Amino acid sequence: MKTKERIVSKALELFNEHGIEYVGLRELAAHLGIRVSNITYYFPTKDHLVNQLSLDLGELNSNTIRKVDRLDMTGFMEMLEKTFENQTRYRCILLSFVHLLEQNPIMAKRYGETEATRNAALRANLLSLQKNDQILLASENDLTFLVSSLALIARFWISEATVSYRQLSIQEQIRHYLGLVARILLPYTTGQGKTALIPYL
Amino acid sequence: MKTKERIVSKALELFNEHGIEYVGLRELAAHLGIRVSNITYYFPTKDHLVNQLSLDLGELNSNTIRKVDRLDMTGFMEMLEKTFENQTRYRCILLSFVHLLEQNPIMAKRYGETEATRNAALRANLLSLQKNDQILLASENDLTFLVSSLALIARFWISEATVSYRQLSIQEQIRHYLGLVARILLPYTTGQGKTALIPYL
DNA sequence: TAAAAAATTTGGACAATGTCCAAATTTAGA
DNA sequence: TCTAAATTTGGACATTGTCCAAATTTTTTA
Structure with a gap:
């Protein structure tokens, strides 16, 4: 090497x-x-090194989060789980997230773009879920609410786990947050989507 | 002074x-x-100074979060809003939260206790809301889900706002996260509770 | 009021950090 | 084999949090 x-x-x-x-x-x-x-x-500089790690994480996640045309609830949750696993491999980045963005201009700029892309992808996936009768969104508000909630969890679950669920294994931690996501989605699921979420509740 | x-x-x-x-x-x-x-x-040490600020925030929040016997949804949301405002006055603490706990043993110990207390208070408040016909919890699972979700938002909203909603004013940011909370509560509200949440949606 | 004691403030030192640069060494190409 | 480029090195720098003995101010005591 x-x-x-x-x-x-x-x-x-x-x-x-x-x-x-x-x-x-x-x-x-x-x-x-x-x-x-x-x-x-x-x-x-050390920032350059950290930035490299951040880029690596970004690439890893890009490979995980593909836009799938025919997305069902199970596929969606599996994709989320993969993303969470990727994040644990780069947990240092996520734990220092806020500081890195405040301090490192290069990272801040890149994150602005990445964030927009990610939220758009999440949005598209939720719409895809609806198209495939997994969820039912009554209004645009429902959609933006779900995007906001899921984005918050996806970005900060690892921080909360570090301070509040230290005693759990990584797998248990991921399980817990997948459970949260499932319960947030639940009110919007159709029968088919609901069934797929049961394993996570 | x-x-x-x-x-x-x-x-x-x-x-x-x-x-x-x-x-x-x-x-x-x-x-x-x-x-x-x-x-x-x-x-x-600098940690001692930071710890003092953290204590001050804790006291501020203790004065805000009282256990109210007859709590309605409006009162609950107002209490949450007050808490958010307190947090903005000590935003530096919340932004450095994870690192402070990892590094500062004094703060870590204290946080463990505070967290348990806070979650218990949140739990009690939700039960109080149920007793006063504001929400309806079908199971213990519903309760723990709400506690988990609200705790996550309460702890990390300010971090996400800093990186993702910089362009909004503090008041708009708080509004946004109160909206998230409202929408999470929504599926569990009774008619009365639902009405009280409308201003936040 | 004067002396003694306690509390407060100061300047200077320390090791550790990220950053930087000129020189030494290794590697690759003509 | 000689030259140029790439890589590695040792030492320096300013900055950081921490520490301590001495100086100063304030309070207490006789």
Whole structure:
């Protein structure tokens, strides 16, 4: 493995374990058996390194969240579960989310675009669910409500889990939040959609 | 005003403006016209200072969240709105929430207790709403779902607003999240409760 | 009121951090 | 094999939170 890849890989490992802010470049370098300035050769600043990780997460999620034409409720929940699993692999990013966006202009700009895309995709998926008789949305309000709620959970579940559900395993945590999503969707499901949600309740 | 109070007051102001992590003790001291070591006399570490702010927020919220015996939906929503307003006055704490708990053992311990208390209060309030024919909970599951959802929103709305609804005013942001809460409650409301929620939809 | 004690404030030091740069070393191409 | 590019290194810098002994101010005591 090339030096650059080794840096990214070890950084993700240590950042996930201890938090981005609490892993110094010297500690990272020591774990890699290289010198600090060797890291800065590939990543001029720590932000650049973090930004790389964020890009990797974005790509991972892009591969997971495809627009599916014939989406049923089971497929939707499975897609969400995959996304949650991806996020746990990059949990350090999500835990430092707000600070990163406030501080790192590059990330802030990119996130603005990504967010719009993600919400649009979520919206499209919900409409697809409706088209396939999984849910029934009475109004545009119903749609925007669901998008808002699900976006909030998708972005901050891992933060809440870290402070409030530490004692649960990752899988149990994901299960819990999939349950929340299911119960939010429930009032809007058709019979078929409701049945598919039962395993998550 | 005594030095200690001045420190707390100015720290809250600067932390809210720029974020806890991005305001150094020297900058804070300069704004107060004192020396850094004067701050450390009252607060041995920056964590102690932050912890004080967190305590202040806790007290503020304790005064807001009382257990009301005869709680109607309007009263519940108003209480929630007051809580949100309190949180904006201490937004720096909520934005650094996860990191503070991971790093600061004193805060972590206290939060564990506070969280349990808060969730119990929320639970009691929802039961009170049911007793007063504002909502109807078919099962224990309904109750725990509502507690989980509302707790998540109450804790992270301000983080999401900071990254996703920057362009809105504070009042508009609060309005948006009260709307989310209202729509989550909606499926469980009685006629009376539903009517009270209309202004928030 | 004067002396002693306590509380407060100060300046300077410390180690750790992210960043930077010139020099040394290794690698790749002609 | 020689040269140029890429990579790696050691050391420096300013900034951070923390710490401590000394100086100063305030309060208490005799």
